Amino acid sequence: MLVAKKRASQSFSPGRQDVKRIVAARQHGSRRLAEQKVKMISFMLVFALTAVTLVAHFTYLVDVNHRIGRSMEELQALQDESKHLKLEMASLQSPERLQKLALEMGLKYPGQEQMVILTAVAAGN
16 A cells, blocks of 8 residues: 555656646746737737828818818809909999989089090091
8 A cells, every 4th residue: 555655656747758748838928918908909009000090081171171161162252252342343443323322512514615626537538
């Protein structure tokens, strides 16, 4: 029985070679875990940068669309003002209005004696 106990205790205690193998396996596992962590962190970093870039681009597009909308409204307002000013200019230049203002200022139509009729004469006759 003593022999059996001795063999049993020997089989459970690892030798130097076994310890080196276990340590090497643990180190290899640690390296693989570290590599996986580095890959995961790199992937998360790339994903985060992509997300930030997309959000920044979307924000820029929203800002540009807002500016375009404001510019379109301003253009429409300026076009309306231009139409109004052209109508006002046409009404101010109308012959009927000018005639009425001239009569109000005391101007009169010229008499027959004030009119001079000009005739065009050809330069060779």
